[in-house]
Amino acid sequence: MTDFTTFTRRRALGLALAAAMLPAGAGAAWAETDFSGKTIEWIIPFSAGGGSDTWARFNAPLLGKYLPGNPTVVVVNEPGGGSTKGANLFAARAKPDGLTLLGTSGSTQFPYLLGDPRVKYEYKDWKVAMASPTGGVVYGAPGLGIAAPADIAKLKDQKLTYASQGATSLDLVPLLGFRLLGLEVQHVFGFKGRGDGRLAFERGETNIDYQTSSAFITNVTPLVEAGQAVPLFSWGVLDEAGNIVRDPNFPDLPSFPEAYEMMTGQKPSGADYDAYVAFFTAGFPAQKMAFLPKDTPDDIVATYQAAFEAMKSDADYQANKEAVLGNYEQVTGALAQALFEKGTTISPENRKNVVDMLAADYGVRLGE
Known part of the structure; x- marks a missing residue:
């Protein structure tokens, strides 16, 4: 491997x-x-x-x-x-x-x-x-009309709600990822941890969520088995060449680049994808x-x-x-x-790209 x-x-x-x-x-x-x-x-x-x-x-x-x-x-x-x-x-x-x-x-x-x-x-x-x-898995509510990863395209044009710790937290990865996928997601900021985000999903307050691998394995797998959550894709892992590939912990789930291709019919590329990869890597x-x-x-x-x-x-x-x-x-x-x-290192170009996007689209203004 x-x-x-x-x-x-x-x-x-x-x-x-x-x-x-x-x-x-x-x-x-x-x-x-x-x-x-x-x-x-x-x-x-x-x-x-x-x-x-x-x-x-x-x-x-x-x-x-x-x-x-x-x-x-x-x-x-x-x-x-x-x-x-x-x-x-x-x-x-x-x-x-x-x-x-x-x-x-x-x-x-x-x-x-x-x-x-x-x-x-x-x-x-x-x-x-x-x-x-570690890694992480994105999952959605069955009420969105999804039953398997192959249904991811059904999310397009649906109104999705995500419980976020904040635009500068690890939830920046799903924020950047969902934007790349073209999903219409309302990010509700202010949650104190991903555990709180999962509870919001369980209460039906949100309909899309992600958990890091340890929390997904321990706390979300029972929801999947009960038919209350549908895994969609993992963020993936890096191979030795620096490419994002399937996470071996979730071999049946597409990686994020695969999910992108399923949604758009194209392989991901460009400045926005470069910024996503930088923060995923960090x-x-x-x-x-x-x-x-x-x-x-x-x-x-x-x-x-x-x-x-x-x-x-x-x-x-x-x-x-x-x-x-x-x-x-x-x-x-x-x-x-x-x-x-x-x-704990990122290029000035990728940092500026994300800081400018957060200010323009989410009103999040950070110190230089």
């Missing part, structure tokens, strides 16, 4: 050695750092029930099991501002003692990339402990990351990275990982750093 997931897994195998080379002295750090009797707060800047919350709650007890001293790791939800509130709190208050961890998502990265004035954090100040690529291959605060000593960073690596061999992790996270490999070391850099 040549998809991004296989690439990630293969690189991660090679980087098992990097776990031994995680900043220099990782072995010593393991011996010297001790969290006995401590409680570690893992801040998730979203409401409960979404993909980031599901991801953190799966990882937290396993992380505590493999950190020296077996501390209790608790997930603390700090939603608001499209995730900027919780990230700002972390940047302002977290001490570099290893007792506070931040989990971010594309919804935290996008405001940073776009120059959102609410952002008071600087990604480059933080130390990445683990990165977790938001999903490096979609979820765990960070330690500015000035955290290298020995503590190394200890966290070693613990994240060690827990992946745990029997409980192996037994439950695919059901909760899908077939994505969580990584540390050099690959996590590479994904971190990719997920």
